Amino acid sequence: MSFTKKSLQDVEVKGKKVLVRADYNVPLSDKGEISDDYRIQQSLPTLHYLLQHGAAVIICSHLGRPEGKTNPAESLFPVAKRLQKMLGVDVEFVPDCVGERAEKAAEKLQPGQVLLLENLRFHPEEEANDDQFAGQLASLADIFVQDGFGVVHRAHASTEAITKHLPSAAGLLLEHEVDTITNVVETPKRPLVAVIGGAKIADKIEVLQKLISIADVVAVGGAMANTFLQATGLRIGKSKTEAEDVPLAKEIIELAHAEKAKRSFVFYLPQDGVVASRVDSHAKTRIVDWGTHAIADIEAYPRRPDREASKVAEDEMILDIGPFSGAFIAGTIQLAGTVIWNGAMGVTETKGVQSPVGPTAHGTELIMEAMLGEFGNRPYSLVGGGDTVGFVENCGMVKSFNHVSTGGGASLELLAGRKLPGVEALEGK
Numbered sequence: 001m002s003f004t005k006k007s008l009q010d011v012e013v014k015g016k017k018v019l020v021r022a023d024y025n026v027p028l029s030d031k032g033e034i035s036d037d038y039r040i041q042q043s044l045p046t047l048h049y050l051l052q053h054g055a056a057v058i059i060c061s062h063l064g065r066p067e068g069k070t071n072p073a074e075s076l077f078p079v080a081k082r083l084q085k086m087l088g089v090d091v092e093f094v095p096d097c098v099g100e101r102a103e104k105a106a107e108k109l110q111p112g113q114v115l116l117l118e119n120l121r122f123h124p125e126e127e128a129n130d131d132q133f134a135g136q137l138a139s140l141a142d143i144f145v146q147d148g149f150g151v152v153h154r155a156h157a158s159t160e161a162i163t164k165h166l167p168s169a170a171g172l173l174l175e176h177e178v179d180t181i182t183n184v185v186e187t188p189k190r191p192l193v194a195v196i197g198g199a200k201i202a203d204k205i206e207v208l209q210k211l212i213s214i215a216d217v218v219a220v221g222g223a224m225a226n227t228f229l230q231a232t233g234l235r236i237g238k239s240k241t242e243a244e245d246v247p248l249a250k251e252i253i254e255l256a257h258a259e260k261a262k263r264s265f266v267f268y269l270p271q272d273g274v275v276a277s278r279v280d281s282h283a284k285t286r287i288v289d290w291g292t293h294a295i296a297d298i299e300a301y302p303r304r305p306d307r308e309a310s311k312v313a314e315d316e317m318i319l320d321i322g323p324f325s326g327a328f329i330a331g332t333i334q335l336a337g338t339v340i341w342n343g344a345m346g347v348t349e350t351k352g353v354q355s356p357v358g359p360t361a362h363g364t365e366l367i368m369e370a371m372l373g374e375f376g377n378r379p380y381s382l383v384g385g386g387d388t389v390g391f392v393e394n395c396g397m398v399k400s401f402n403h404v405s406t407g408g409g410a411s412l413e414l415l416a417g418r419k420l421p422g423v424e425a426l427e428g429k
Ligand code: 3PG
Pocket: 023, 025, 064, 065, 150, 151, 154, 408, 409
């Protein structure tokens, strides 16, 4: 299916003021520095296109969740500075997105110039999808271009209501994201392997259901796997888990069993894990092999392994998938035509003592290497956004994948087959 909404090429932008909705919700360090500028990078093609075609460009975005109040720690000012560097064009910044100062700055903006407005979410009307607020924003420009793929799963003033006030079209990033992700779901090169990690099952329930119905393999890792393991009756010590999601986990396991009865399908939960009693670079780790018991047997040979060897102790946490599970998942990737990956397999934020990869990031790194052809086969790779992107960026691997989405929730909803309000609201071709 190809994109059915008006895109940049369908509108005349010469001499026009174009309001671009970007998703510059970038992670900031404690010092307020941008720690990952992938979303800014990916917004550049649309901006270049508009500038080259004679438009004056006004950009709006949100950052964080200031909940309708001005919060200097969530100002887009650092983004203005970074964008200016990356775009190679002066970027003027106004400390509000509506009102007199925004209006004056927009008024005098000339073709080829760029203006970035302050955080939309400093106004409660943004998330309330307020029509009057959308009208105020719209009054700054002649045309609206939606390019904030990461936020189009929200029906907000700058994603939905705004389209009632201005002729609207999709930007290049939005069109590319929607096309790419939709094509992977609808016509994947098979076998299709999905590797899903991260924290909460509740956040990914619809995508798990969808993937169980279309993929050939669904492998689960990360903290989410702990909840699944708990649902199967495994003792997981003090591992991070969402106790209230256990019934959901049981439902998903049943759904996977039903699918297996219908066709050739694998639903894989980790059979071993890296555990420690605390989360830090110096913590002592060990491998617990609750699924096959092979590792404990080999380690203890010729003695009988001690009784705790295949169990997660009460004071231990599962922090990564173990080598057996990593190898199993990497093995399925050797047969794959397409891999969809969303979410880390373990705790990837903990820095390593002597290596850049932390003690509990090996599982995630192994899966990433498998996807990128380290063990022979190199399938088409689609990486869902959110935290996974930060990890991939730190490893310097973003360009190695076929597609790394700028969207977290938006890419999950699209994968699950949901309509996105910010896309639906745009004019058709
Ligand atoms: C994101 O990073 O998920 C998007 O920018 C949307 O932000 P939100 O989840 O706060 O709506």
